[in-house]
Amino acid sequence: MSILNRWVIPGVVAVCAVTAITLFSETSKVEADLTQRAEALLKDKGMDWAEISFSGRDGTLKGVEPEENEAKWAIELLDLEWGVRKVVDETDDLKTQSPYSWGLVREDDQVSVIGYLPYSLTKSLPAEIDEKIPGVTISTQVEAARGAPSNIETVVHFSADLLSRLKRAKAFLLDDTLTITGTLEDGNADDIAQFEAVEEMIAATELNGITLDFQIARPKDPEDMVQAEDSEVDGFEVSRSADGVAMVGRMPSEDIRQTIIDLANRKFGAGSVSANLVVREGEKIANLGYDEYRRAALAILQAVSRLSEGAASLTADGLELNGGAFYEGALAEVREGLNEALPAGVTLNADLSVAAPGESVDAQECQTLLRNTLEKNTILFESGMATISSDSFGLLDNLVYTASRCTDNRIQIEGHTDSDGDDATNQALSERRAGAVVDYLVTAGIAADRLEATGFGEAQPVASNDTPEGKAKNRRIEFVIQAQ
Template sequence: MHGLFRWSSKWWPGAILLAVFWGFAAWTSTEPVEGHLAARSNAAVKDAVLDKKRVTVAGRDVTFAAEAFSNTGRLAALEAVEAVPGIRIVNDETRLVPEAKPFVWSAERDVVRLTLSGSAPLPQVKGRLVEAAKAALGNVEVADRMGLARGAPPRFDAAALLLLEQIGKLKDGKLTISDGKVSLSGMARELGGREAIAAALKNLPEGFSVAGNDVKAPPYVFQAYKDPVAHTVTLSGNVPDKSVHAALIGIAGRRFISEKVVDNLKESIGAPASFSAVVVPALGALSRLSTGTLVVTDREVKLSGDALYDAAAAEIRAGLARDFPQNWQYKPEITVKPPSAPVDNTVCQQLFADLLTKARIRFESGKAELSPDSLGLLDRLTETAQRCPTANIEIAGHTDADGDANANQALSEKRAQVVADYLVRGGLPAGRFTAVGYGSSQPMAGNDTDEGKAQNRRIDFVVK
């Protein structure tokens, strides 16, 4: 017995050591098994559309948590995990993403960023919307505040992407989808932007309609600036179409006799009614100023600058108030420039000649009625006459040789008198002027060409 006891006492330490080895082996083999099961489970659901997916393994038991976007998708993902070889039990902690009622999504733009809010139906749709927003706006910051929710109307992503294509046309504003209703508000970046957005909305996918479009157009602005130093008149802003554009450039070329016309106009839709009827006389008024600025905005006209003499300033104010349509506002800020220094008769004659070389006094065809194109020239002739107070001036009318000689003689006399009357209305003494008509008796060029006839139809100023 004593010998057996000794043998038993030696066996127990060995058994303990063996148990330790077994435990160590089991412990070292569990971690790889769990890792393999976790990897297989994740691989089984890698193509499933899930959010907040999480797989944890304890031994051969798996806990699977995820948010699914449909019950069918949730059950399919769960079945895929349960089918992984080696798994004994799957603890189901999946659930459905909450449903949004109504399903609302919006894109709001301000000066510095575009914010995407509301709900998106799937993670990949959410990502596409963010990328589309960045592509539409370039360097503008895109803030993603979208959540994920069920309940999106069919073809939601197509409708949202179409709206994001329009966001670049807005200076600021908000685009909203609420179920199948689309609403828009804000300010278009450019003229025509509002109409372009409205046209694009006609391509909304089936099931969507426009509940409200409150996108506003920016002001329709036409501007003209007369620079006496650079001798330019710069036209900028908007005109309705090519024909109006060409007409205004032509009018400016005739009315601004000493200035180069700089054309920075662009053709844009959205012009207010009576646009041309307002801009044409307003340009004529600017041509009569020594320096000035014209701004036409929607239904308001602002004209500021210096007239050449007092009577011209009063006539410009009265003329615009009379010529504009009643639903337009006119805001004149017209002063009178200081008078220029007097000159002697020889210099006076040269100043008249210089002006009449640059442009000629125009009349309505076959009549002794001054053309509006010549009012700026006539104001400069009046100012020049004021600078030579001792000079007596003959105003000589001439015609071409077409038509009856007696009729031409009478027409030349009437036209000369009309010009003299204009200078008298400017404040000059009537006794200083003699209106004389020469008909076609003193041609400057041949009457066998249109160009020669045009040179012969003229008014001369002769200082006596």
Template sequence: MRNWKFWIWPGVATVACLTFLALWLRLDPIEADLRYRATAALAVDHGWAGVLVNGRDLTLQGLAPDPENQADAIETVRQTYGVRVVTDATGLLPVQSPYFLSLEKTENGLLLSGFAPNDAARRQLVALLSENLPGIALLDQLKLARGAPDDFVALAAFGSAPFSRFSTGLMEMNGNALRIYGQALNPEDHEAALALLAASPPGDGLLESVEITPVQVMGEYTWSVTSSSAQVMLSGYVPDQVARLALVEAAKAAHPDLDVIDGMRFAAGVPEGVDWLRAASEAISLSARLTRGTASLSGGQLDMSGEIADGDAFRALQARLDEGLVEGLTLGTVDIGLARVSPYIWSGALSSNALVLDGVVPSKAIADRLLESAALKFGRLKIDDRQRVAAGAPGGFETAALAALQALSRLDEASVVLRDGALSVRGEALSGNAAADLQRQLEADLPEAFAAQQSVALKPLPSEDLSGPSCQNVLNQLLAANTIRFDTGQAGIQHHSFGFLDRIAFAARQCRDVRLEISGHTDADGDEGANQTLSERRAEAVVAYMVAAGVGPDRVVAIGYGESRPVADNETDTGKAANRRIEIRVVN
């Protein structure tokens, strides 16, 4: 028996040791498996949490970003298969108020400091900055804390978006309020940064302030305003937002009917000694005088080019420039031409009270010649001159306009309109002969490139005849308003007087039972006998014209008085002109 006990105890001890070793070796893989599965489950939404494993019991550790996340992490571990007991050893991140985030860009790189709500947000910010600002060293000094505003990462991304446009910059996020400062790399990046910040910040974010320092211009500080028929473009450099807004408003006021396009860029470097805002505002005011063109500032010099409506506008612009510019600004090149007008329209309108000449003409000289021709045709009738000079006239314009004036003189209550190469004639002819002459005259005088369209009716005679005294009164009024013109030293009637004689003949036709004496008179220059003959021939020419216009030949008689009946002194040019005349007198 003693031998049996001696042998059994060593065996029992060996079995016990082997059993303990087997149990220990079996327990280690179980703990490793639980740790792996619990950590994997937490990694999805709770990267802040860690676990300690003791057998099948787990202790949860770490600082949760908020109570909800903390409770969810505990529940996640409890739901892990094989876990028996979960001990909560977690805490909460400290609350930070105010919640602050800073991103600073210097020549040495990026410094990210302040607070982030969790590691995931932290990693997102770092990844975002590395993507948007590649190759720039990033020092991450963020701490974790609770109290972050909603949309924390999106708000930080919004505030950091313009940093690729800055040489140096600073973003400060205090709660949900952003303050952004930066030095623009160039004028284009300045605009791009402003465009990025023009949108509304995410969520409840507030863009509290933006201060972007313009880059210094290398070279001339240039700016311009360019106008066309549709819009006004402002381009070049402006020193600040105040000046920019002021110039946009000035352009809208100067060009109220046009769209104003702001293509300006911020830049430093305004030339010394120039009130730059006043200079640019004056350039806008001057540009409004052009139909299209550009007024530009380069350093302290103003240049202008483009087109202007007419000669009057050009002279007004010259007068304004002669008055001088704002202090420190000098006038450079001025290259202004007359605007090409399309369609090119000129017109004449005749009434009993006035002749109105309106529309565009190629030059002041042509306008003056048209006025001179009108005065010869219409005598003392009031002429309202509304003509203005503009480029774009078709070839042969002056010839066509003179032909139109001649046609107008042959009509009553009439109008003529030249529109590019088309002439429109409307009115009443005072006789059939006048209507036929008008047709022939237009065919002969209009340039080949022009076409005429007529709407001419024959003016009817009034139903009541004029008595002798009434007839004389009407004829006297007509003769006082104009003069029958003849070729110098000849009896040929000038075409300027055809319309005037049409009116005399029309009045004479109303005096049905009245005989008229048509008398010719000359001044005292030259041979008396020659003057007598000339006066007779001129009277006969008028009678012939009146007969052709419908006056009965038995009702008119021609007589010449030569120089025998002067009405003024023959020693002066004015007196001689008064003595050279045709008189019409009722003789029965």
């Protein structure tokens, strides 16, 4: 027994320990070899979303499966690899997005990609843009998601081709509708040629089930351009319609003229305003002095900005104003604002009403209307604050009117900032600004339980933060219809 205890048992223990160490070492080598070969195989097949690990010869596949059956195909490949016994699927499904939206925006040498795309396109699109539009700076804020139209690749390739020809344009896909907006200069031969090339491209492209909404007008030929003449209006006239805002009249100084134009662009959006304002330095216009005329003109712009359609005419006889406000509360505020802002010598004759309610629309149409409104203009705030600028009251009234047409849908109000300042400050500011917009909508009559305020801080830019123009685009509020 003493020999057994002294020699045999310790010898057996030693042999077992050596064997265990050897087996562990060999198993680790097998696992490392299998992992290395499996990762190389998946990478070679373009499945960089997949994560593979081994315990012995048994594998576990993890990651977010971008498309249905991707994990199944990955496992079938791995099962054929020498040395693999079995692979267990522990992958998660990529989320399905509804409504499905994606956008491509170009401003000269700046290109932004926003929204959602299938996983494969999130990887390949930047290189495609770089090839088709060489020299541009690309900002990508796009998420991989399922739910895209079946021919999404055709839509994306077509949009990239289109924006390679248009220097200031946006392609936006919402489910099965692709909307193209942009600006071209009247009388510009290059822009006219661009438009004609785009027309040919559209005629030659079949989008298969996607409705194309092309909203860019053909630029006027040089011979059709009409030069502005001195206005016969001894005063200031503003008219607003579905086609935009037209201002005609005389201004007592260049300073006031430029102030009026700048303010109109802030209130209505730069692409919506035409101005034929002639400076008559030192003259009394509409029987008003310099400061009185300035006050009256500013009050008129604010009032018209809150009307869906209407017109204002300031002359020596007073102010004639007609039109429809977007809702009852806005109408009361327009009247009150004019009474407070107009100079004492200006007689007001106002024929105002509340615009007729719009027809009910479904979620997709509502999203399109909201997006188109915010593409034309931006909700403005006091610098560094969550106080909404009065210049944006009219824009918000328009959004209230649209939101009242889709009462069955919830709306997420998203706040975004530029990259100035620290992350925490920007996150808090974006949340407060989104909350301020929700408060405005609720006060205007939109049910609070339909609205949700969310802030994203600086995390989702749509343009480069390296330029003032890019920063201005990133400081924004977005309205997103929530899936039911």
